[in-house]
Amino acid sequence: MHWADVIANTLMARGDKHLISTGITPSGYIHVGSLRESITANAVYKALKDKSADADFIYLVDSYDPLRKRYPFLPESFEKEVGKPICYIPCPDNCHDNYAEHFITPFLEALGELGIKPRIIWTHKLYEEGKFTDIVDLVLRERATIASILGEVTGRKMPENFWPFTPECPKCGLFTDKVLGYEFPYVHYKCGCGHEGDADIRKGQGKMPWRVEWAAKWKLFGVTCEPFGKDHAASGGSYDSGVRLAREIFEMEPPHPIPYEFIQFKCRGQMHKSTGNVVTGSDALLITPAPVLAFGVLRYNPERHIDYDPGLGIIDIVDEYDKVESLYFNGGADEKEIDLLRAYEIAQPTGVRSKLPLQVPYRHLVSIAQIADSYEGVVKVLKRSMNIDDISEEDMNVLKQRIGCVRHWLNAFAPEEVLYIISPERPDMEISDDERSYIVELLERLRTTEWIGDLIHNAIYETAKGRGLQPKVCFQVLYRLFISRRSGPKLGFFLSTMDKDFVLKRLSEA
Numbered sequence: 001m002h003w004a005d006v007i008a009n010t011l012m013a014r015g016d017k018h019l020i021s022t023g024i025t026p027s028g029y030i031h032v033g034s035l036r037e038s039i040t041a042n043a044v045y046k047a048l049k050d051k052s053a054d055a056d057f058i059y060l061v062d063s064y065d066p067l068r069k070r071y072p073f074l075p076e077s078f079e080k081e082v083g084k085p086i087c088y089i090p091c092p093d094n095c096h097d098n099y100a101e102h103f104i105t106p107f108l109e110a111l112g113e114l115g116i117k118p119r120i121i122w123t124h125k126l127y128e129e130g131k132f133t134d135i136v137d138l139v140l141r142e143r144a145t146i147a148s149i150l151g152e153v154t155g156r157k158m159p160e161n162f163w164p165f166t167p168e169c170p171k172c173g174l175f176t177d178k179v180l181g182y183e184f185p186y187v188h189y190k191c192g193c194g195h196e197g198d199a200d201i202r203k204g205q206g207k208m209p210w211r212v213e214w215a216a217k218w219k220l221f222g223v224t225c226e227p228f229g230k231d232h233a234a235s236g237g238s239y240d241s242g243v244r245l246a247r248e249i250f251e252m253e254p255p256h257p258i259p260y261e262f263i264q265f266k267c268r269g270q271m272h273k274s275t276g277n278v279v280t281g282s283d284a285l286l287i288t289p290a291p292v293l294a295f296g297v298l299r300y301n302p303e304r305h306i307d308y309d310p311g312l313g314i315i316d317i318v319d320e321y322d323k324v325e326s327l328y329f330n331g332g333a334d335e336k337e338i339d340l341l342r343a344y345e346i347a348q349p350t351g352v353r354s355k356l357p358l359q360v361p362y363r364h365l366v367s368i369a370q371i372a373d374s375y376e377g378v379v380k381v382l383k384r385s386m387n388i389d390d391i392s393e394e395d396m397n398v399l400k401q402r403i404g405c406v407r408h409w410l411n412a413f414a415p416e417e418v419l420y421i422i423s424p425e426r427p428d429m430e431i432s433d434d435e436r437s438y439i440v441e442l443l444e445r446l447r448t449t450e451w452i453g454d455l456i457h458n459a460i461y462e463t464a465k466g467r468g469l470q471p472k473v474c475f476q477v478l479y480r481l482f483i484s485r486r487s488g489p490k491l492g493f494f495l496s497t498m499d500k501d502f503v504l505k506r507l508s509e510a
């Protein structure tokens, strides 16, 4: 059974009503790995829905968290913003209302592209609207117990004067832990800047520290399931403290945890352009078709780590996806592949299609995108070389997305070995007598061959066989003749993407 269904069954044994929670502090560019959390949560949500459970799915944007430091991508002027809540810091590029929005917006768009649509909740609004008032009041009254729980779980000595609430000072804009006392609804403090005041816990004038806040969110929403990075699951980590806070302070069962492994970058092949920086979720979607990216995550158990290879790995994963897609519609999957079919199903942003979508080998698209300039041009070459008459609107949409991904990939991540240029003139090269007579025969054969990839391939292959030549040797001479290299894309298909007269002329020049 696919892991998402296993988790859904575990949850159903616990109760009928479920809330899956995910979230992030958008303090900078959001790495592709963060998509794993949302894809994982969405899978369990979908599995619950498929079992007709009452399920809901939220995404908490921790917009009230302070900026921890000035990251290298921030201008020097942001030094003064460190320590302020990211919802009150300006957008670094002046294109959003605030800092948090700037970094979360592209990420939420990426989720939308993956068909993941949780309810988005902004933490700073929860505070401002007084949603946390009762909970904050409770944790302030229970501060001694909370301090001992945190001390025991983390093994760290808690400060004498621990308060599970840090007021936001209106004078300097920073959070302060210099709390002097509490009487509902005011937390009295004296900030490091000298300002002394009262923070009203009903109006979002301060926040809980994050370990406490995490459990407080479980309480507020009634969270029953939450995926989180495995670092939080470590012994003494925030999930451990959350469990105790949930049971001992909030009188609830903690959510079912789904610790997940990180997505690691591993690039095979030399990238022709160095990208240097992080690959964000949006970057990944620029080069990986959305359902393929989701499939790449869903096919593995959350506890297994995933290598994301933006080089040749992209071609492999698309091929794998297409293979599973064909098994899904044509049948023939063995026992081991059943879970892959389910991963394919869950990965579809708008549900599974009614019949097998048009399958164009991704390598073919990589070739054509290097020959044809426009999208229309690609489609034209594709139709001719693969002998396709009609492409449905749904298939067109898939193609459009894939061609877009291929183009971005070629521009940024594709390794040298898939890039090639068709030599405009016959390259200056030596050709043996055997090779020459092979080409002469092939030329005659191709004159009468319909200009379709498969048929050209057969002609190349059979001519070689008929002359008792190694096909590999024949392929090499043809690659040399057209792209001045010894290897390249699938030859029959590749030649079919070019104009027939051009190919025949080049062969006759050999």
Ligand SMILES: [Zn+2]
Residues within 6 Å of the ligand: 091, 092, 093, 094, 095, 096, 097, 101, 102
């Ligand atoms: Zn912006």
Ligand SMILES: [Zn+2]
Residues within 6 Å of the ligand: 169, 170, 171, 172, 173, 174, 191, 192, 193, 194, 195
């Ligand atoms: Zn202050």
